[in-house]
Amino acid sequence: MRAVDDFTLEIAESEVFGLAGPNGAGKSTLISLLLGYLEPTNGWVRIAGMRPRAFVERHGIGYLSELIAIPPRWTLEHTLTRYGILAGVRASELASRIEAVISLLGLDEHRGKRVKQLSKGNLQRLGLAQSLLREERVIILDEPTHGLDPVWTQRFRDVVQALRRPGRVIFIASHNLDELQRLADRVAIIDHGRLQRVVEPRGSGAGSIGAFSYVISLAGEHGAMVDVFPNARAAGEHEFEITCDLAALNAGVRALIDRGALITSLRPSHSLLERHFREAVGE
Amino acid sequence: MTAPVDNRRARLARYAPWIARDYLMNQGPSTLIVLLLVGFLAMQGAGGPEQFRQLPEQIAARVMSALLGTLAFLGTFFATNGIIANDRKFSFYRFLFSKPVSPLAYYATVFAVYGAGLLVVTGALLGIWALVVRPMFEPSLFAAVALMYVAYGGIGFLLSAAWRFDWLSLITVILVANVSWDLGRDSSGLGYWLLHLLPPVHKTDEVYAAVLGVSGQGVPWGDIAWLGGYGLACFAAGLFVLRHRAFASS
Numbered sequence: 001m002r003a004v005d006d007f008t009l010e011i012a013e014s015e016v017f018g019l020a021g022p023n024g025a026g027k028s029t030l031i032s033l034l035l036g037y038l039e040p041t042n043g044w045v046r047i048a049g050m051r052p053r054a055f056v057e058r059h060g061i062g063y064l065s066e067l068i069a070i071p072p073r074w075t076l077e078h079t080l081t082r083y084g085i086l087a088g089v090r091a092s093e094l095a096s097r098i099e100a101v102i103s104l105l106g107l108d109e110h111r112g113k114r115v116k117q118l119s120k121g122n123l124q125r126l127g128l129a130q131s132l133l134r135e136e137r138v139i140i141l142d143e144p145t146h147g148l149d150p151v152w153t154q155r156f157r158d159v160v161q162a163l164r165r166p167g168r169v170i171f172i173a174s175h176n177l178d179e180l181q182r183l184a185d186r187v188a189i190i191d192h193g194r195l196q197r198v199v200e201p202r203g204s205g206a207g208s209i210g211a212f213s214y215v216i217s218l219a220g221e222h223g224a225m226v227d228v229f230p231n232a233r234a235a236g237e238h239e240f241e242i243t244c245d246l247a248a249l250n251a252g253v254r255a256l257i258d259r260g261a262l263i264t265s266l267r268p269s270h271s272l273l274e275r276h277f278r279e280a281v282g283e
Numbered sequence: 284m285t286a287p288v289d290n291r292r293a294r295l296a297r298y299a300p301w302i303a304r305d306y307l308m309n310q311g312p313s314t315l316i317v318l319l320l321v322g323f324l325a326m327q328g329a330g331g332p333e334q335f336r337q338l339p340e341q342i343a344a345r346v347m348s349a350l351l352g353t354l355a356f357l358g359t360f361f362a363t364n365g366i367i368a369n370d371r372k373f374s375f376y377r378f379l380f381s382k383p384v385s386p387l388a389y390y391a392t393v394f395a396v397y398g399a400g401l402l403v404v405t406g407a408l409l410g411i412w413a414l415v416v417r418p419m420f421e422p423s424l425f426a427a428v429a430l431m432y433v434a435y436g437g438i439g440f441l442l443s444a445a446w447r448f449d450w451l452s453l454i455t456v457i458l459v460a461n462v463s464w465d466l467g468r469d470s471s472g473l474g475y476w477l478l479h480l481l482p483p484v485h486k487t488d489e490v491y492a493a494v495l496g497v498s499g500q501g502v503p504w505g506d507i508a509w510l511g512g513y514g515l516a517c518f519a520a521g522l523f524v525l526r527h528r529a530f531a532s533s
């Protein structure tokens with residue numbers, strides 16, 4: 001059985017690229033191919049023109065795996081020291097780098113704990129911390145917010161935003177479509193090992209969203225709503241769901257304001273990416 | 284902030300003390316405890332420490348030869364058991380080899396450091412032997428353990444690179460080799476060649492005896508070359524397997 005098949009994809013420098021797919025879609029296999037832990041039986045994978053294993057052995061990749069596999073008897077601080085040495089951080093810089101990632105990910109109170117004593121969320125943060133010990137050109141994060149509480153999920157997004165650099169590729173595989181919607185410039189949706197489509201969740205390119213549904217909330221009744229958006233249907237008290245493209249939405253909002261309506265909120269009725277995902281995987 | 288980087292060789296040299304620490308906290312104590320137990324049983328069999336101390340030099344050397352063989356095999360077995368297979372089995376390779384490190388260089392370093400660790404354990408055991416029986420610190424003892432580490436350890440390294448049941452297969456290989464060399468030493472034709480593909484375990488006793496001066500003959504250089512060469516060939520085959528066998532399964 002082929003875990004990934006008929007799959008062609010190019011990721012540009014400086015891009016935050018998302019990968020979404022249901023369980024067993026081939027995400028982990030694809031990441032193993034990118035790290036050189038698997039060789040393709042057919043076709044090829046290149047990173048900056050090099051075979052993945054050659055690239056990793058020369059430059060390294062900041063990698064957070066879905067399964068945080070670290071020897072359980074290592075302490076958190078020793079774990080970072082070991083991985084920092086292997087990552088090639090100089091002895092003179094190592095302590096400050098470790099302090100920086102410990103501080104960034106709020107692990108200070110756990111530094112002396114053994115890996116086996118860490119909670120799932122702290123283990124996940126340790127996994128992320130070890131991937132950030134060095135300034136890597138390529139960062140691969142596999143289910144990065146798995147096990148994180150809502151506060152750290154949000155912090156994680158801030159961390160990823162701060163990691164954006166010219167020339168750096170950040171590759172995020174996640175079940176969390178909302179997360180990919182917020183972070184990724186493009187998202188590939190795969191199913192049964194095949195690339196279904198590539199979406200620009202916030203862009204206006206070929207893969208971006210056309211007509212879409214939004215919910216508009218008004219401060220009180222306003223008759224202009226049905227004039228401006230004839231297909232609007234009530235979605236709650238002073239709330240309306242409309243379906244239109246971005247240009248029509250903006251023109252309509254302007255018309256509502258011109259006619260004296262007070263808009264209290266405007267939001268997509270569901271994630272843009274979610275719609276693509278449902279279509280792509282046939283749900 | 285950009286963290287400066289070391290070159291690859293320097294990285295592994297800096298990491299080597301951590302590998303040594305792993306050995307001295309895990310495999311080293313296991314080896315020490317089991318060998319102390321074996322030595323204690325041998326001593327009890329000879330009538331206790333007092334009797335043991337009074338054994339003639341030649342007899343003590345023979346006991347030492349038997350203990351040395353046990354140390355070399357068990358020490359190597361503990362050191363190389365799971366040396367690669369465990370990292371695969373528990374997925375430890377995922378973070379290790381996302382770093383700019385060659386798995387070949389990494390495991391070759393682990394193999395070398397664990398070998399040095401076994402020599403430290405040998406030194407500790409000889410220290411205890413010196414206190415309980417009589418001082419014996421000939422460098423040839425360390426050389427014999429190092430040789431057996433290369434011979435047995437090379438096989439263990441290959442088996443660990445090839446699959447997860449390395450401990451079971453190493454014991455099986457050594458047992459099969461022992462029985463085969465005992466039964467088929469005079470075979471000819473195909474049997475002769477097949478026999479010579481097996482580890483030359485029948486040569487180990489001669490090496491220990493020569494090292495301890497109980498054989499009455501000179502250094503068996505041919506046997507040493509055969510044992511060492513076999514282990515090194517297996518070690519090289521292990522590196523080859525490591526290079527070509529995928530870490531992950533799809």
